[in-house]
Amino acid sequence: MKTHRYEVVVVGAGGAGLMAALQASRRAATAVLSKLYPIRSHTGAAQGGIGAALGNLEEDSPEWHTYDTVKGSDYLGDQDAIEFMCHEAVETVYELEHMGLPFSRTPDGRIAQRRFGGHTNNITGKPVQRACYAADRTGHMILQTLYQQCIKRNVTFFDEFQVLDLIVVNGAAAGVVAIELATGELHVFHAKAVIFATGGYGRMWEITSNAYAYTGDGIAVALRRGIPAEDLEFFQFHPTGIYKLGILITEGVRGEGGVLINDLGERFMERYAPHVKDLASRDVVSRAMYIEMREGRGIGGQRYLYLDVRPETVNKYAAIDGRTNPDGSPYQVTADDIMAKLPEIIDFCRTYMGVDPVTEPMPVQPTAHYAMGGIPTNIRTEVVIDEQNTVMPGLYAAGETACVSVHGANRLGTNSLVDIIVFGRHAGINAAEFARGASFQPLPSDAADFARQQLDRLLNSKGKERPIEIANEMKHTMFDLVGVFRTEESMQQALEKIRELKERYAYIQLHDHGKIFNTELLTAWELGNLLDLAEVTTVSALARKESRGAHSREDYPERDDEHWLKHTLAWLDEDGVRLGYKPVVITKYEPKERVY
Numbered sequence: 001m002k003t004h005r006y007e008v009v010v011v012g013a014g015g016a017g018l019m020a021a022l023q024a025s026r027r028a029a030t031a032v033l034s035k036l037y038p039i040r041s042h043t044g045a046a047q048g049g050i051g052a053a054l055g056n057l058e059e060d061s062p063e064w065h066t067y068d069t070v071k072g073s074d075y076l077g078d079q080d081a082i083e084f085m086c087h088e089a090v091e092t093v094y095e096l097e098h099m100g101l102p103f104s105r106t107p108d109g110r111i112a113q114r115r116f117g118g119h120t121n122n123i124t125g126k127p128v129q130r131a132c133y134a135a136d137r138t139g140h141m142i143l144q145t146l147y148q149q150c151i152k153r154n155v156t157f158f159d160e161f162q163v164l165d166l167i168v169v170n171g172a173a174a175g176v177v178a179i180e181l182a183t184g185e186l187h188v189f190h191a192k193a194v195i196f197a198t199g200g201y202g203r204m205w206e207i208t209s210n211a212y213a214y215t216g217d218g219i220a221v222a223l224r225r226g227i228p229a230e231d232l233e234f235f236q237f238h239p240t241g242i243y244k245l246g247i248l249i250t251e252g253v254r255g256e257g258g259v260l261i262n263d264l265g266e267r268f269m270e271r272y273a274p275h276v277k278d279l280a281s282r283d284v285v286s287r288a289m290y291i292e293m294r295e296g297r298g299i300g301g302q303r304y305l306y307l308d309v310r311p312e313t314v315n316k317y318a319a320i321d322g323r324t325n326p327d328g329s330p331y332q333v334t335a336d337d338i339m340a341k342l343p344e345i346i347d348f349c350r351t352y353m354g355v356d357p358v359t360e361p362m363p364v365q366p367t368a369h370y371a372m373g374g375i376p377t378n379i380r381t382e383v384v385i386d387e388q389n390t391v392m393p394g395l396y397a398a399g400e401t402a403c404v405s406v407h408g409a410n411r412l413g414t415n416s417l418v419d420i421i422v423f424g425r426h427a428g429i430n431a432a433e434f435a436r437g438a439s440f441q442p443l444p445s446d447a448a449d450f451a452r453q454q455l456d457r458l459l460n461s462k463g464k465e466r467p468i469e470i471a472n473e474m475k476h477t478m479f480d481l482v483g484v485f486r487t488e489e490s491m492q493q494a495l496e497k498i499r500e501l502k503e504r505y506a507y508i509q510l511h512d513h514g515k516i517f518n519t520e521l522l523t524a525w526e527l528g529n530l531l532d533l534a535e536v537t538t539v540s541a542l543a544r545k546e547s548r549g550a551h552s553r554e555d556y557p558e559r560d561d562e563h564w565l566k567h568t569l570a571w572l573d574e575d576g577v578r579l580g581y582k583p584v585v586i587t588k589y590e591p592k593e594r595v596y
């Protein structure tokens with residue numbers, strides 16, 4: 001077993017991890033560990049844009065961005081953190097531009113911006129152009145840009161090192177234990193500060209836009225070390241995934257004027273959100289789609305609807321809506337405009353569905369997309385471990401794995417890319433500053449034992465259960481029973497199933513007992529993470545007897561601020577999930593009804 005020593009260890013090399021590493025490495029000896037090659041991180045799949053009130057095409061302000069985010073969060077987001085993020089967003093986008101990120105441009109050379117769901121002009125209530133983008137490859141460009149900067153600054157990377165455990169000494173983070181995929185060897189990384197930036201866990205659901213690597217490792221590792229998970233009952237279903245495959249069709253398609261159509265040819269969103277229609281926030285649109293399909297208006301009675309971005313359709317509805325360009329002329333698009341702004345989407349649809357979006361509508365269904373919850377942190381990205389927000393010294397989290405919480409019960413499109421860059425940066429700075437003022441905790445001689453035991457248990461299991469079957473049953477259960485709509489009954493059923501699957505998981509059979517690139521072993525370990533998170537998600541959701549944002553209960557259809565304007569904290573103990581709650585930070589905006 002090898003031991004390494006760095007002042008700061010960053011776990012994860014997506015947007016949050018790379019930004020943290022860039023900052024930390026300027027101030028302290030830093031290493032980045034990533035189970036994937038950095039540029040394969042899920043940030044690279046982000047399409048539509050990064051939100052910042054630059055006001056390049058029309059009037060906008062960080063204050064409006066703040067209010068939209070608070071409202072989009074269904075008032076569960078912490079307003080101090082939201083305000084901080086929305087103000088920092090502007091500088092952040094310029095910082096990325098100065099690093100060389102090739103943003104799409106306006107004709108006069110400024111960063112172009114487009115509409116996205118939930119982002120509005122707070123005076124007129126109309127959609128505002130706030131999303132900065134690089135065609136529909138925004139995340140790809142962010143990842144490439146940050147990785148280049150890290151290489152330029154000689155940041156130390158340990159690629160294909162998967163973290164299995166967090167070392168905690170005297171109640172403080174003291175490092176991590178990781179397996180080197182190429183050799184199967186365990187490595188101990190002794191550190192003064194650890195930053196978790198491990199992304200989400202959407203692989204828990206059957207239809208998902210998320211990468212295979214989205215197995216919630218960071219949250220699961222933290223739970224096993226007594227750190228709670230915050231608000232896991234809030235998981236976003238994005239309205240437009242490719243039918244059956246779940247691959248994401250960016251909201252940017254609707255931003256450019258695309259509309260959702262049912263079997264009767266109706267643009268049904270005007271019934272559900274008369275003001276912003278197809279650009280209502282994601283929870284609202286996903287629910288509307290479910291209702292349409294349930295009432296038999298899915299295409300051909302099936303479980304999908306059409307997303308139509310053909311120029312004739314866009315132009316027809318733009319005229320009906322009276323949409324204009326910034327100079328006041330009517331908004332009209334051509335096939336070439338669509339191809340220039342959405343090249344990847346067109347490519348995906350042609351490749352995976354044999355559908356050409358320029359001449360045909362796309363079959364879509366809601367797809368599991370984004371974790372609003374995660375490892376609880378304060379605004380400084382320090383991990384907090386209880387209802388009183390007690391900090392665990394030396395532990396930081398940022399990005400999708402963290403819950404700071406800027407997204408509350410529902411995230412607005414383009415706000416995750418802002419979140420990862422803004423809070424990734426602060427995690428890097430704060431962790432490095434902490435490390436400079438701290439000394440190394442003594443490293444226990446058995447630091448790697450818990451990780452080793454977890455792997456040995458999987459390797460030595462004598463059962464006949466196939467991990468793939470357990471995984472499929474979990475995904476099915478979560479998608480059908482803890483999905484867009486939920487009830488007491490459906491979630492109870494899910495919980496029983498998840499507990500049964502956890503028991504069966506103890507008897508899985510692995511065929512590969514080798515050391516070199518044993519992906520079977522690590523996939524099985526990841527399945528254990530997803531099962532733990534599925535249990536926490538379901539228990540947290542069962543307890544919350546209201547509907548708010550992405551958590552929509554048919555048996556409790558109303559938001560209940562009197563009892564439920566609070567964050568869930570969930571601990572995973574020996575005998576199951578234990579829940580606690582902490583207040584939401586409200587600064588300027590008292591909860592109101594959401595109207596779209």
Ligand SMILES: Cc1cc2nc3c(=O)[nH]c(=O)nc-3n(C[C@H](O)[C@H](O)[C@H](O)COP(=O)(O)OP(=O)(O)OC[C@H]3O[C@@H](n4cnc5c(N)ncnc54)[C@H](O)[C@@H]3O)c2cc1C
Nearest residue numbers: 012013014016035036043048049163199399400414416417
């Ligand atoms: C298809 C798609 C499109 C999206 N489009 C947008 C958009 O247009 N705008 C927007 O704002 N948001 C978008 N999002 C959301 C956004 O992209 C993500 O939430 C965000 O990029 C997550 O960044 P991250 O740095 O937290 O995680 P990631 O980029 O996923 O990085 C996670 C890192 O953690 C590492 N890791 C994980 N587990 C371990 C472990 N055990 N050990 C070591 N390393 C580990 C991985 O190797 C990886 O490097 C989209 C998401 C998807 C799925």
